Ligand SMILES: Nc1nc2c(ncn2[C@@H]2O[C@H](COP(=O)(O)OP(=O)(O)OP(=O)(O)O)[C@@H](O)[C@H]2O)c(=O)[nH]1
């Protein structure tokens with residue numbers, strides 16, 4: 017049967033028949049809808065919601081805080097190997113700053129309580145998840161640096177935390193200084209969540225702050241003295257005008273978190289404990305911080 | 311006995327766990343750290359029969375993964391006991407859990423999986439498998455009905471069992487919210503609770519079995535799955551008789567209901583639920599109810615496990631038919647496969663990956679990665695990807711690329727930071743002995759040059775450095791160092807700090823010279839000692855064995871090995887042998903990779919050495935000048951390797 021025959025499929029497809037018209041119409045209508053739903057089903061649900069990024073050394077309690085915020089209980093947790101984002105509602109007594117004057121029944125109020133927590137692995141080898149998000153923050157409204165206030169008491173724990181926090185702050189600063197608009201990019205505040213306050217050995221939030229500031233000054237000094245990294249040398253770039261970047265103004269003397277205000281990053285330190293033995297503990301301070309920036 | 315069973319997500323949340331004997335969280339923590347993150351211990355492939363094992367603190371840990379859902383199923387037991395059925399348990403529990411909660415797990419932006427009910431499934435599996443391994447147990451069950459109830463029934467089986475079981479459970483069950491059924495103070499039949507359980511269990515079972523059948527009928531390989539099914543059913547019917555024997559009348563009803571659930575009527579679930587209500591009222595017998603629920607569980611469990619197995623079979627069969635099938639079938643399959651390859655959403659199998667992996671391996675070899683390291687990297691990426699779905703609009707190749715980039719980044723990134731200056735200042739402030747760093751390596755890789763570069767770096771930071779010439783073997787070595795030191799002294803006038811050479815000529819024992827140098831440095835207030843050692847072939851037994859004595863006597867704070875970027879396949883053996891040469895309890899602390907400026911983007915040696923030993927690269931030598939020493943930049947290296 018040749019294509020020009022009376023009842024070949026090609027002839028039928030071009031003839032003014034009802035079935036042909038119906039099929040064509042159906043394709044014309046449903047194809048875009050199908051494509052749309054296929055492409056946007058995933059993306060649509062996640063876009064727009066404000067995100068809070070959880071970073072910090074391994075074992076700080078990031079995952080524990082994530083689950084506490086999501087479901088109100090704390091299951092057993094182990095070191096994370098992949099990032100996790102969850103959608104949560106700001107727990108009850110806390111009110112998003114953006115809707116202070118809205119009444120609780122208002123749908124806009126309910127909507128404003130929704131946010132996303134992005135939990136990242138804290139193990140030294142897996143921090144690239146966090147750093148890549150920091151380089152391109154998107155919807156990130158704030159960064160919560162969870163640190164074990166008991167581990168801070170020891171040299172190794174303090175250094176690890178300080179180094180990580182230094183890198184986080186430095187990448188925020190880079191983002192600010194590299195911004196092309198004259199106004200500077202959206203401000204991203206940082207909360208240092210001093211966790212595990214229930215432990216006997218935990219330091220109070222104020223001394224966590226001073227210890228971290230001191231350790232970060234040291235990190236900053238050492239970074240200034242350290243060797244350059246191999247980036248430019250290996251990729252054949254010009255090493256001479258590759259300037260090292262310091263954290264804070266000038267990069268001299270002792271570091272204080274207040275220096276970060278210059279680059280649009282307010283740093284707060286609030287103590288808390290995600291769990292108390294098997295029960296959930298007290299993190300109201302962190303939630304109200306989230307509320308303030310929601 | 312099994313001590314603990316946990317189901318953990320990749321993000322570290324324990325979804326469900328059962329603890330028989332408490333095991334510290336550190337056992338599973340270090341499993342995750344050592345095996346999944348740092349990859350110290352490589353698990354053997356799952357195909358090799360048994361599940362991978364990991365040993366820690368007298369415990370044996372076995373696990374299996376459900377990759378696409380990011381789940382790890384972990385069983386922990388004492389290494390002293392030998393449990394043969396753990397593999398089977400892991401497999402069954404995985405199939406069950408994935409079948410029951412797979413949909414919930416896929417929910418975006420949520421980590422909550424409501425799996426309180428999983429406990430009863432798990433207990434049934436445990437009983438079955440333990441029963442199989444212990445042949446005496448079933449005999450007892452058959453002869454005495456009491457004990458059979460006691461063993462087989464769920465919590466609501468009756469007052470007698472109710473008194474025994476629940477307290478035990480409350481103790482064992484660690485999942486945060488336990489079902490109300492588990493409250494121990496039930497002196498009378500807990501019918502309402504069981505109704506909840508049954509009411510929920512039934513529709514789920516009905517749905518499962520329907521889907522299962524659909525799967526089986528649509529499956530291109532019904533023979534194999536059918537076989538399995540019938541075998542399973544035989545085993546089941548035997549048990550059915552046992553448990554239902556004492557209540558013959560109910561047995562019929564029970565079967566009727568079960569048959570009903572099998573029938574393929576739409577909305578069957580609701581009707582079944584209704585029917586249950588009636589039965590509930592008319593029978594009202596707790597034992598019956600208990601047994602009923604139980605049997606339901608068994609059926610449901612089998613259905614789910616079969617479904618999961620069938621899925622696997624289907625995939626395998628599809629691959630087989632695609633390979634052997636007719637023109638139409640294969641071309642359709644090929645088009646579909648091609649389409650999915652372009653659009654994404656394809657579940658990756660070994661066969662899909664084989665070609666791209668081969669290409670990736672070739673690519674790595676071209677970048678001067680040693681064959682052994684390249685093969686193992688590809689294997690680890692394959693382990694990572696088999697069973698995964700490709701994301702939308704990504705081809706296999708790009709998925710593989712991303713995964714390889716991730717693997718390389720993970721390997722090259724050190725676990726803890728390597729800040730030489732801070733280490734020196736910490737150690738100097740805590741004791742009077744200077745900081746001792748020594749450098750080892752094969753001949754001609756640039757040990758002395760890199761030692762001088764480090765010395766220059768330390769001078770820039772105003773340290774007082776003593777260089778010890780412990781190469782008493784090769785003629786000219788001491789003179790070479792003397793020239794370096796003279797240059798450095800010249801430079802130190804400008805840069806600050808001070809440097810001197812400690813030498814004792816040739817032929818003496820290197821270890822003694824090194825020890826003397828440390829004493830000398832302490833007396834003359836040097837705060838850093840750098841020890842140059844003789845170059846040695848890593849397969850020269852005699853010279854290598856002297857390194858152990860050297861390590862003991864000089865006791866360096868840091869031992870760095872210099873490796874040439876130019877070296878190819880040999881790098882793996884070099885790194886391994888040097889790492890092992892310092893005896894038990896002492897390892898290398900890092901590598902310096904020299905001459906990286908001469909290899910362009912063929913920086914594979916880094917990967918080979920780090921991969922062979924798990925020891926990080928600390929410095930890169932990038933040129934002829936004293937200032938040509940660089941820190942490692944993982945991002946750049948990865949980019950060069952993948953380019
Ligand atoms: N005592 C006490 N323990 C806590 C607290 N918060 C968390 N933990 C415990 O700290 C351990 C580590 O918590 P995770 O949430 O897994 O730590 P993480 O920050 O997610 O760690 P990574 O995923 O490896 O980065 C868990 O065993 C928690 O139970 C707390 O407030 N008090």
Ligand SMILES: [Mg+2]
Nearest residue numbers: 079095096322
């Ligand atoms: Mg975590």
